[in-house]
Amino acid sequence: MSQKVRIALDAMGGDFGASVVVPGAAISLTRHPDSEFLLFGDSALINKQLDLHPALQKVSRVFHTDIAVSMHDKPSQALRRGRKVSSMWLAIEAVKKGEADVAVSAGNTGALMAMARFCLRTLPGIDRPAIAAIWPTIRGDSVVLDLGATIGGDAEHLKALAVMGSAMASVLFDLERPTVGLLNIGVEEIKGGEEIRAAAELLREMNSPQFEFIGFVEGDGIGKGAADVIVSEGFSGNIALKAAEGTARQISEYLKAAMSRTWRSKIGYLFAREAFRSLRDKMDPNKSNGGVFLGLNGVVVKSHGGTSADGFAYAVDVGYDMVRYDLLNKINQTLNRGGGALGGTPTAREAVS
Amino acid sequence: MSQKVRIALDAMGGDFGASVVVPGAAISLTRHPDSEFLLFGDSALINKQLDLHPALQKVSRVFHTDIAVSMHDKPSQALRRGRKVSSMWLAIEAVKKGEADVAVSAGNTGALMAMARFCLRTLPGIDRPAIAAIWPTIRGDSVVLDLGATIGGDAEHLKALAVMGSAMASVLFDLERPTVGLLNIGVEEIKGGEEIRAAAELLREMNSPQFEFIGFVEGDGIGKGAADVIVSEGFSGNIALKAAEGTARQISEYLKAAMSRTWRSKIGYLFAREAFRSLRDKMDPNKSNGGVFLGLNGVVVKSHGGTSADGFAYAVDVGYDMVRYDLLNKINQTLNRGGGALGGTPTAREAVS
Secondary structure (H helix, E strand, O other): OOOOEEEEEEOOOOOOOHHHHHHHHHHHHHHOOOEEEEEEEOHHHHHHHHOOOHHHHHOEEEEEOOOOOOOOOOHHHHHHHHOOOOHHHHHHHHHHOOOOOEEEEOOOHHHHHHHHHHHHOEOOOOOOOEEEEEEEEOOEEEEEEOOOOEEOOOHHHHHHHHHHHHHHHHHHHOOOOOEEEEEOOOOOOOOOOHHHHHHHHHHHHHOOOOOEEEEEEOHHHHHHOOOOEEEOOHHHHHHHHHHHHHHHHHHHHHHHHHHOOOHHHHHHHHHOHHHHHHHHHHHOHHHHOOEEEEOEOOEEEEOOOOOOHHHHHHHHHHHHHHHHOOHHHHHHHHHHHOHHHOOOOOOOEEOOO | OOOOEEEEEEOOOOOOOHHHHHHHHHHHHHHOOOEEEEEEEOHHHHHHHHOOOHHHHHOEEEEEOOOOOOOOOOHHHHHHHHOOOOHHHHHHHHHHOOOOOEEEEOOOHHHHHHHHHHHHOEOOOOOOOEEEEEEEEOOEEEEEEOOOOEEOOOHHHHHHHHHHHHHHHHHHHOOOOOEEEEEOOOOOOOOOOHHHHHHHHHHHHHOOOOOEEEEEEOHHHHHHOOOOEEEOOHHHHHHHHHHHHHHHHHHHHHHHHHHOOOHHHHHHHHHOHHHHHHHHHHHOHHHHOOEEEEOEOOEEEEOOOOOOHHHHHHHHHHHHHHHHOOHHHHHHHHHHHOHHHOOOOOOOEEOOO
């Protein structure tokens, strides 16, 4: 890693392309002045935006390409049309070539994962990549993974997720030995499926100095902050994330409706405006923007496609932290301590292929 | 079914036993005066409560037993200790013997499911039971199942869930042809696992007059009311429910904290008190209390263990509706229309055994 953190941006990604990506990078730069940027995409559009952000312009290089992956392209289409030529591919490839330390894109998740896998390949000892995100909880933030990169998976896969997720948590939250919980259900006698119980045994045996395994966590334990890292195969992890997001949106709609119903409630709203602002702040999806692709030879961060410049800036921040605090080395160290056990039989079905 | 709806109650179930069950039944009786009750448990405790509710007392019979299943008993323990003698078992058995139309218990879910399965057996054409619940959405209520009775399951199992869930939705919400969606994730190219895609094909082919299959629904679609019935295997369904509950609790804690932070926000709260009350009402977990066990030769309703009398009353209401509007016959009719196809190879792993 060079002194500066070199961030490759897919300037065409997301619903708004350069008009969100460039201002977002400018915001992140004010927080991390030791960043520099490689911007891939339509140079006319990018330069128009850069002209408005001279500080960013000074630390940016622009690489032109006409080709952008659309939000609706299927992964296979994106690979066919966009490999080696699209802004998304070129940003990832900059990481592979060692010209950048991390790539950030607000482009479509399936395409981004397919390209990242294809271009960067998985780490030795890791069969399947994962998507991890930051989940705001009552006790602070947690890392939750996998959010949908891989459906299903055996105990070794879940163990690899624990290793990668705890490395990310220690980097992001500056924790020596983050706690790790396995997402499970609590209805039945012998909890969960065989692979979850087997993973619990593996993690207990492992007794890793890198993380503390605390056992099973139910769906409502995530928001309580029951563990710093919550591990799940990708299907259930995605369902948990989306169900929580849906509930948050639902409640904020109820709240808005309730506050505008009568003159009394409107006055109440005016008095409590600051309180509502702090609530909105806590629930702000921008702040937890940035899904991190783990398990690859390089770091790729996925921003929400519909995010604002503020939201994109948070995704860039996440990418910055991953590089500055050396995520990949931490993962590799833990993998090596864990011996050759990681990897196992490749039974996880890949969602992106 | 007799003229009256005959409801068997496990008066010892839940964290508070008779002191919640009896007042809860009294509340439900005011809404459905054509109910009568069979109460199983410690007759001294039950009668003490009944003395306070003379209207309920008139339509109740008490059956004494000393034995109660504890909230911490494992299903196998509960069966060993409580079969044929516990208040939980006797309430279920009353349904089997035709002495009651429905059983309601706030006792522990695993034990209740084990006993219900053992005593009532599954419906012909149904391999595995399911737990369904009412999920409040922006567009009104939906039915979501399975919430954890069975982990995993093939396409036929998911189809059976669609049949049972849509019967429940048409009974509860008075819908001619409720919409049904399959819970899935949207990250990857070919969505979800094989069994979900196969189930989608089955449901499309079926083109049932009892329900309209609308395709896949993601986790955040549940709260939007994307379908009247959301179908999932039990692991993901449970994770979705718990993640949503956890988020609702988290936000209400944020809100409470925000509203009591400054004098301005406290004044605002006073003005908007009615609005907050209506919000609390909308988010009230009591109102969606009552998990319905589907797929058995008889209806069993599970109330939350920690619920209040109001919450227990809602669970009794759900049981009443199921009987009054003839849930089991609706399920059987749809199963028979579907031909002998339902049932399939029993590949679902049972969570309760």
